[in-house]
Amino acid sequence: MLQNLLTSSPWLWGGLIASMLALPILIHFINQLRYRRIRFAAIDFLLASHRRNQRKVWIKQWLLVAARIVALLLILFSVAQVGCEQNRLTSWLGGSVIHHYVLLDDSYSMGEKDGDQSAFDRCKETLRVLASQLSVKNGQRISLVRFSQAQIAARSDEIREPGAENNFPVLDVNGQVIDRGFESQLESLLGRITVSSMSCGPHDAIELANRLIQQPVGETPVVYVLSDFRKKDWGQATSAVTSLDGLRRSGASIELVRTTEYCSANLAIVDLAIDSSVRVASVPIMMTISIRNFSAETIRNIQVRLQSASYSESESTGAAPDLVRVTPTDLPMLLVENVEPGETVTQRFSVYFAQPGQHAVFAKLPDDAMDSDNERFVVLPVKAQARVLVVGNSTDDDTSIVSLALNPGNMTGIATVPATAAALRDATEQELAECDAIFLLGVERLEEAAANRLYDYVSAGGGVVFFTGPSVDVNAWNDVLYKNGNGIFPVALDSAVEIPVDSDETTVDIQSERHPVWSHVLDVKNSPLALVQVREVLRPALEWSAETDNVQVLATVRGDSTMPLMVEKKIGKGTVLAVLTSAGPLWNNWCRNGTFPASLLLMQEYVGRNRNETAFHQIGNAIVKTRRNPNVASEYAIVVPGSVASDRVVWPKGSAGKIGNPSSSDFVEVAANESTQPGVYEIWQPDEAGVMQVERIAVNVDTRESEPELLNAGELNGLASGATDRVTSANEFMPGAKLNQNSNLTRLLFFVVLLVLVAEHFLASANSYH
């Protein structure tokens, strides 16, 4: 309380100093007035002595008064620790100022509620307690860093080099000298900061603190880590343990403050994915949602709210971002009957968009202890039609058969583009890129350029399905397409071989493996596929081995491992399927079988899935997109989601480049520190024609943060292995002895006070005051 008074106002300070000055003078005059009377005989000698020593006595008396004033002022300054905030002074004295580094875990798990309070609320309370204690310890310093900010800074490389002037941008409070106004400042800060949506471990924050600790001279660092101490972040194998050791080596004493004792029941959407690779308007698109139960009890009857946001094409090009207004539409609610503890349940559902465009789908679970993982977003680019290039011979009907099978009755939304091998040779990269898949149907040969183009297309994520047939020039295919295993075709061919006719019709010619392309016939009794008769296939060369070429066999002829019928090869990001028989009826009767259209569609979807795969963006990572038109430097806009999904905040807003300032002329970037909100982001930028185009990106939380396992007491105590380390609970947090200023200034003041008091004693004795 006294120290509060001392730091409360300059007037009080003035009054105290004036009192310290006046008191000894007052005492002096009181002493002069308060005397005893003695009738003394030998007064002549006394008078003589007085006459001779008058000046000396006067000097002694005022020296005594001065000594008392100095002693009182020194005691006052010592109690109030005046001067301790002067780093230079303290350093000069060889002492040190305590610097409190508060590392605040603000990952979204800290939002887990326990009653009315979340773990993050308890963090704030702890900070208030600390600030309250520190505010009476004038001259100490404090820095505050949130885990999320440290992680963003580490990823963005925003931290300046040690010794660089001024602050790190990531610090909420950077080495601030604590004075009487600090509590109100902190209150204002705590009002602004909330728990983030990020999953961030302590490593970056501790490393940042370690770097900060090593900068100032003459400071005693005390590091407070306020966290829920989840095992995934703080387990023995994590980098946090090593980082803490680094802190200790830097001379810091560590106080681990646990804010959560146990985890509440929590459900999380761990995945929201598009199942269909054919994503065209007016065709149902299958999606999956995965819900994980992070609690210890079975949770039943979970209602999942699904919403879609449909953007028309007209709003995706040329429109001003500010004007785009979309109200999400509720989809039929999904009911999950129960999820066992620790289990993940995946359910499929379909969405339907009448118009092409970059739509979005949102899923939301009912509120529970941890809200951040209850929501998930996905962007669903929907085309008017899927484009499939069908390259065949002009001499057979395979092209028309496959085209018909891929879009029976115009129901699949797939637009097939018939082409010849020569056209493929002449196609541009851009033209191929627009294709969702390419079917090559028993062409005689491909030129080297066409083969290379196909290879590049697949490497970039495209999908190619090969059918063979009697027109195939085996040697040309081996030379140009197989290329000893380095080409696009997965099999070294030998020659065509006839399959003997099974007169009993008991043998199934196409023996399929368990694979998505056969999903329509798997586990189906009396599958129509059994009726397919394969009369001829191209046999692999004897020296060819599926394992050597890293090729997966998806089907064989009658189960003969030396006679593969369908194989798969991954090249780069793309997939190649090769069927070693004809697409048309020349070598089999598959095209007349009911499974043929479904098989083709599944093949198309399977090989085309990579092209339609939407990039998964996690909160806290920078979103970097290639500029469509580097020549137009400034015309871009970025829309970030607001606190609710429907909010739209557009940058730049008058002040250019607060966010989305291109990191170079080649890229547009949503900086890491601005992608901290889950939802759908939009990057608007002009294309080469100068027309604004939008690209939507879904940003979701990292649900690993929801893992409920906390360090137990023993493990937590194991973390605090330093001699000066301490583990406390937020409810019991008291900074205690660590607040004491470790400053030689205080010690010096006390030493000087002692000297002055000794001098005062002698002076007072000499002046008959004792």
Add this chain to the structure above:
Amino acid sequence: MPDSAKYLHPEAIRRISRLELRARHIVEGFLSGTHRSPYFGRSVEFLQHRQYAAGDDLRDVDWRVWARQDRLVVKQYEEDTNLRVHLLVDVSASMQFGNGVFNKYEYSATIAATLAYMILRQHDAVAAMTFDAQIRQRVPLRSQRKHLRTLADAFAMDHPQNKTDLFGILQRAAAIFPRRGMMIIISDFLCDTEATLRGLKLLRSQGHDVLVFHVMDDAELDFDFSGPTRFDSMETDQFLRCNPQALREGYLAELQKFLDQLRRGCADSRVDYALIRTSDALDAALPLYLNKRLGKRVGR
């Protein structure tokens, strides 16, 4: 500690209120102590025999005469009745000072009475005079033992007041006591030292043996005062408000200068000087006196 010392301690003596009894007690206590024999041998010059009378000390009886002639006679010595002692006791206001059991006046009166008893006990004649700036009391020269009461009453009656004018007093004493004798002056001598020494010299010039007992209080000699104090002069209107410790060193230096001057002046005039503290045993003056007395006999 010998018994005499214990019984002659001021604390003990103060319980005896009557000065006469106090003097007897001191002298008897003194004589019963270790200092007796050096001063009361029979080496002094024999004069004659006298018929024994009641009250004579049996030790003075000449037992040889009794053995031969069967009569009691006492021996008488030549100088026994020739010594005239004049006690001059300062009763000025400064003598009122004292921090101990006795103030300077009480102490001086006590040792004056003690000396008187001792003198009368030796059948010498003793006169007394108390003074400040004036002569306050004067007791004529007598050698009877009952004279002690008169003397004691004279010492006890006076209450110290006024200033001291020792030179004037000594001048008058020289005039009043023209016959040679022993002058015992008991005072604090807090007056004009030069004048005092002149007065002493005057007495010496008239053939007096002068014995000076300089009585000072412990507080005056040690000056152990502390704390803010106002010192008021006891004889004048002067005062000083000061912190005594600050002036102690200077005070003691001035005091020492005074004592040295007095002691040196006495030595120069062949005046016996003794500085006595009021805390000293009350028989402190007796040895000096007896030495002086003995020296006088031996010197004859």
